[in-house]
Amino acid sequence: MSLDQSLARKVVSTAAVLFLGTVPPYALAQNVPSGLLPAGANTTNPSAPFYIDPTGLNFSTNPPTRDPSNPNYPKATQIADGRLPPVPVNGNFIIGPTHPAAPEVTGTQTGTVYTFRMWSYNSKIYPTSLVRVEPSFDFINQYGRTAPGDFSTMLVPNCFTAGSNYCSEAGIWTRVVQVYVPRDARGQRALPFIVSGDGTPPPIPGGPPTQLIEPILFPTLDSLIRERRVPPMVAITVENGGQDAQGSERGFEYDSMNGQYAEFIETEVLPQVEKVAGIRLTHDPAGRIAMGISASGEAAFTMAWFHPELFGKVLSYSPTFTNQQWPHNPNLPGGAWQYHSQYAGPPPTQLLQTESFNVPTPVAANQSAGLPLVPNSPRKPIRVWYEVGDYDGWYPNPMADGMHDYVLACENMAKALAAKGYEYQFIFAHNAGHVDLATIKQTLPNAIAYLMGGYQPNGD
Incomplete structure (x- = not known):
C-alpha cells in the first residue's frame, strides 16, 4: 500500500479529519505593531x-502569518513535504514548505487554442465599464477612505459629483477570451469544461510575458485527458474588465454578491465559445468548473453559489472571501465575508452611503442582520477545491473592518463548508504567497481530478 493509499484509508475511516501533531501554545491576544493597520483599528475588544x-499572528513576517495549527482554525491533516492529499478525500490539509511542480503542468500541449475579443458595447449585462481615476493605480489600497465611523464601507465617489482626488466613472472595456480544445474532443457530443476568470491576452511578440493561467491550465488539462484521469474537456479563460478592487470593473464583476457574473459567462461568453471553436458545451453543472485566482477565485464560488444549476464545481487559488464588494450593499454589508462569518460591524439600520452606484441584491430577509450565508442556507449541489498560502494577504487597504484577513476567511469557510456537509478540499500551503505560482504548478492536476471525480456525462 502506498503512502497516499494508507493516508486515504486512515482519513476516510474517521468521522472527522485529524490533525497530526501537537498544538503549540498561543497567547490570547497580541499587540499589533504600528503601521500594519490604519489608526483606530479595533484589536482589543x-x-x-x-x-x-x-x-496567534506572527508579526515578524510580511505579511503577518498564522500557523495552521492555530487552535481557532479547523483541524487539518499534515501531508509530508512535497506530497499532496489523496485525490478522492474531502477535508482540510496542510502542504509544503517545498512545492515541486507536477509533471502534468509541463506536458506537451496537443490541442487547439481559439482566441476572440469581446467589447462592452456588445454586452447586455455589462454594457459599460467602471474606470477608477486616481493619481496612481494603487492609490485606493494605500490612501482610500472609508465612511465616517464605518471601516466596512469604502468610499469611491462618482466622478460627476466627486470632490476628491480619486473617483470612478463610466468607460468601455475590451477583453480577450481563449479557448483550449483538446485533440480528443471530436464529434458532436457536449463537452465538460473549466472556465476561469483573470485570463490574459496573448503575449505581445518581443514583449514581457503576461500570462499566468493559460500556460499552466492548458497543458495540465491535456495531460490529464491523455492519462484518462478526466474526460475530454475544454478550458476557457476570460480576461477581467480592468483594474482592481473598489471602483474598478474587475472589482465590480468579481466582488459583487449576486449572480450577474455567472449570467454574463452563461449568456454572453459561452455561446461565443461554441461558435468560434465549433464545439458543444455541456449544460450539466457537474461537468462545469468555475475557476479563478484571488478576486476571480471568490467570483468562481459566487458563480456556483448563486447559480448551482449552471456551475457545480469551484476551483480557487487565494480566494478573497473578504469584504471587497462595491458599491456597498446593505443587504449583505459584509460582502463575501458573509459567506462564512457574521458581519463584523453593527447591524445596519438604514441604507448606507453608496455614492450614486448602489446596485442592491435581494436576499433572504434574515440576512439583513448580517448572518452568514453558508451556515444559514440549505446545502447546495456544489463541490469546492481551494487553496490559501501562509503568506497570503492581511489588510491590504484602509478597510480595518475585521473582514479582510484572507487566511482567516479561508479557514472560516472550511468550518462552514464542513458543518453543512459539503464535498470540499481545502489546502493550506506553507511557504506560499498570494496566488503562489509554485503551489499552483504543484496542485492543479490533483485539484481538477478531485473536482471531476465520479463525473458521468449526462448525454446532453
Missing part, C-alpha cells in the same frame, strides 16, 4: 464592531 483578531 471582541465585543465592539470591526474587531480584528490578532490571536
